[in-house]
Amino acid sequence: NTVGSDVLLYSYHRSFNGFAAKLTKDEAAKLRGKDGVVSVFLSQRKQLHISRSWDFMGFNRKVKRSVIESDIIVGMLDTGIWPESQSFNDTGFGPIPRKWRGTCQSSTNFTCNNKIIGARYYRANGDYSPYDYRSPRDSEGHGTHTSSTAAGGLVSKASLYGLAKGTARGGVPSARIAVYKICWYDGCYDEDILAAFDDAIADGVDIISLSVGSIFWSDYFDDTIAIGAFHSMKNGILTSNSAGNSGPSPSSITNFSPWSLSVAASTIDRKFV
Template sequence: MGKEEEVIINRKVVAVGGPQYTSIWEPPSRVPVMDVIIDLSIAYIVYMGDMPEDEVSTFPFHLNMLQKVFDSHTAAGSLLCSYKRSFNGFAARLTKEEAQILSRMEGVVSVFRNRKKKLHTTRSWDFIGFPQKVKRSTVESDIIIGMLDSGIWPESSSFDDKGFGPPPFKWKGTCEVSSNFTCNNKIIGAKHYQTVGDYGKSDFKSPRDSYGHGTHTASTAAGAAVGKASLSGLGHGTARGGVPSARLAVYKVCWPDCYDVDILAAFDDAIADGVDIISLSVGGFDPDNYFTNSIAIGAFHAVRKGILTSVSAGNRGPGLASVANFAPWALSVAASTIDRQFFTNIQLGDQKIYEGISVDIFDLNNRTFPLIYGGDAPNRTKGVDELSSRYCEKDSLDQNLVKGKIVLCDGFSYSFGEEAFRAGAAGAIFQGRLAGEVVDSFPLPATYLSVKHATKIYMYMNSTRNPIASIWKSREEKNRVAPYIPTFSSRGPNPVSPNILKPDLAAPGAQILAAWSPIAPISFVRGDKRREAYNIITGTSMACPHASAAATYVKSFHPTWSPAAIKSSLMTTGKSLIPMEDYLIP
C-alpha cells in the first residue's frame, strides 16, 4: 500500500491568543530497524504552536474547531487527545478532506498523519573515563530525567531508593499507582499513553515495562550501582547509571510501537511536570520538515522551557543522511563501541574451530548436532524455493528437515534467528560482511561468521556424509581498537537542514549491560523462555541515555546553564573518533 500524501502547511500563522510564528524550517529535498510506518487508522495531529498567552483552556477551543468540520456529537467522538499543558494542539480521527479543512484554519501550523515509530534497541562508564567515584554535586538528586520509552520495572535493584529523600519541590508530576505498579523516591513519576492501537497479551495497562527496553535505558542513565550484575556470567561486574543520584520520571509511550500522538502527549506532560532532561531512544525516518515530526516538535517546546532533549540518532548506518532524529535544538546521539567484545566459536566434526560473534549464553557442553544448509530445507508447503530458504527468513524453512539440526544461513537474520527457532533448529550459523562490533542475542545457540569461515563450513558439509557441529558459549575479550563508530550507527548530514551537522556526538552503544524486565525475552523473540534481570543489547538506543546522563551531570554543577550551553559543553569536550566501516571479523 502506498504512502498517502501528508498535509503539510508551511506559512506564517497566528497562535490562538498568542503572537505570530514564522516558519524557520526548510522542507527537505539493522540492530532493530527504525522505519516509520503509516498507521491504517485515520488519526491526525493538529499542531498549533505555543500555548495561548492568556492561559485559557484550549480543550473547548479544540472541540470548537472540530465542530466546524463535524456536528457536535461527532466532534466529541473524533477528538483523541488535547495537548494543553506545554504546547497547543490536538489529535483527532479525520478523513483526508477534513484534515485539509483544519489545516486552513487560523492558528494551525501543520496537520499530519499519526505515524508509528519503533524503539532504536556496566563497563561503558568506566571506559569513557567516568568512574563510580567521580566528583558528584550535592544537587544531583534534585535533577529529574524524563524517560520516554517502553516503561520501567520498578522492583529492579537498579531503582532502589535507599538514601533518597522526598522528590524536589519543583516536581509537579504524578505516579499512576495501581495494583501492579508503584513509584518510590527514585522513580518519582510514571504515566502510560496509548491513544491508538491495541494492547498485546503481555502488555501491562500501566507504566510497567513488559519489553525491557525502557528499563535498560533508564538504568543506563540513572541506575543505582548493583554489584555482580551479568547476563548469565557475561559482562560480569557492577552495573550502574551515569548519575545514580538523579530522579526518574517515566513516560511509557512504546508497546513496543510508539505513536506520534502518544509521544507528543508525553512531551506535553514531561515539560509541565518539571523534568530537567528528556531522554528519548525512539525514532523513525521522517523525510519531511520539522513541522510534521513529533519528536522535533516536542523537543522544540522543551528547549523553550530550558529542557534539553537527548535523542538516539538511529540504526540505519552507514549510509549518508541516515540519521533519524535531527532537530537542531535536540542532542542527537550516535553509537560508539567500548573495550569489550564477545566471541562465539563453532567446532566441526573434524575438530576445526571457527570464531564468530554473538551473545550466546547457551551451554551445549560440547554436544554436537547434524548440520543442514538453509537452501536444502525450503518450506514447500508455503511455496518457498531454495533461493529463499537459504536466507532463513520468515516461514521459509521446513520444520521436518531442520528440527534438531544446526542450520547454516546465508546473510544475516534481522529477525534475530526467529525462523530457525520457529522451525525447531538446535542452532544457527549466519554469515556475511558484518562489522565485528555488532553482537546480538538469539533465541537459540547461534553465531555470526565471516563469509570466508562460513564457506569452509559449507565445504565441510559437502565433503562429509554426516556433518556435525557444536556451538560454544560466548566468551568475553578486550576490544583493543575501541572506541570507534560502528557501521550500524546512522550518519549525517541532516536531511532537512544539511548545513546543521548531525549527529552531534557519540556515546557507548554497543554491548551495553543494564537492567531488564524479568518477563521480557532477552532476544526480543516471542517464545524465548529465558528471563534475566540484566541484558546486553546494542544500538543508538543505548548511546542516548549515556549522553542524557552526561548532560544531567553537567547540569548538576551548572543548574542555570541553558540547553545550548550544556550541549556545547559536551560536544566541545569530547574526543574525535574514527569510522570503522572496514573492520570485519576474521
C-alpha cells in the same frame, strides 16, 4: 489529556497548544488552511532504538558529585520501567524534590518510590496486547534498559550469564526518574509521543531522554520528536534522543533537530565472543 470522544484523542495544553483527532482528508486540508495553524500531519508509528560504557567514556563513578544531582529529574519516554530492578532501589534517597509537579499512575502491579518519582502511560487507540501491562510497567525491557543507562543506581556483581562481571550503573546514579510509557507491542504512536512531551515539560523534568524514531527522517513540522523537543527547549529542557537505528549508510540518521542532542552508538574496548 485524553478526551472522551470518538474523534478527539488528545488535547495538548499543559506545555504547548495542539490536539490529536480522527479527521478525514478534507477536514485535515481545511484545518491546514486556517490562520494560526502551524502544521497538520498524519500520525505515524515509530520504532524503538537501541556496565562498562561510562568508565570507557571517562565518567568515573568515583568522581565527587554534588548533592544537587539528587534533585535532577530525568524524563524517560519509552516502553515503561520495571520498578523492582535493583537499579531503581531508592535506599538513601531523600524526599521527592518540591519542584516535581507530576503524578504516579500506580496500579495493582506498579508503584513508584523516591527513585522512580513519577510514571504515566499513553495509549490513545486503546489497543492492548494480552502481553502488555495497562500501567507504566515495562513488558518489553527497552525502557528499563534505557532508564538504567541514564540514571540507574549502582548494582554490584552484575553480569551477562556470568560474563563481564562488574558494577552496573547509570550516567547519574543519584538522579530521579520520571517514566512516560509511549511504546507498546506494535510501536510508538505520534499522538502518544506528543502527549508525553506535553506532560513531561509541565511536570518539571530537567532533561528528556528517548530512544525512539522513524525509519526515515521527516520534516520538522511533521516530526513529533522534533516538535516535542522544540517545546522542551523553549522551556529550558534538553531532549537527548537516539540518532537512529540504521546505518552506516548515508542518510540513516532520523533524529537530528538542531535544538536536541542526537546520540549515536559506537564501539567499546571489549567484545563478547
